């Protein structure tokens with residue numbers, strides 16, 4: 001999934017549970033479950049990891065900037081009492097992709113088991129049944145983000 005989708009889900013989790021530690025753990029766990037849903041980036045992920053193409057870098061940069069804008073917007077909407085749980089749940093929900101990026105960049109051995117763990121979930125259905133078109137996946141994720149965030153925006 002996009003970082004923006006993980007961010008929206010983390011925001012909803014943090015705002016719902018209200019506890020920073022539980023929010024972080026649920027946000028972290030949600031990443032793997034949500035990544036299992038085929039989301040159109042299998043070829044992009046492979047072309048970056050195996051062929052070192054630049055398109056996925058641009059895609060990730062745009063996604064990261066949109067996720068940042070989403071966090072900045074939501075941090076001004078979320079009630080201050082829920083802000084710490086919101087922040088840690090969002091941090092937990094995007095942490096797995098940060099660790100994957102670090103592994104790709106550094107090839108640290110300590111992250112290799114986590115790398116395999118992440119892609120076990122990420123590729124769970126796509127390796128068996130194939131992926132969906134990226135444009136459909138992005139449209140679906142945009143709809144999910146709006147659906148998740150409407151209650152937060154409306155209070």
Ligand SMILES: [Zn+2]
Pocket residue numbers: 001031035096097118122
């Ligand atoms: Zn991921």
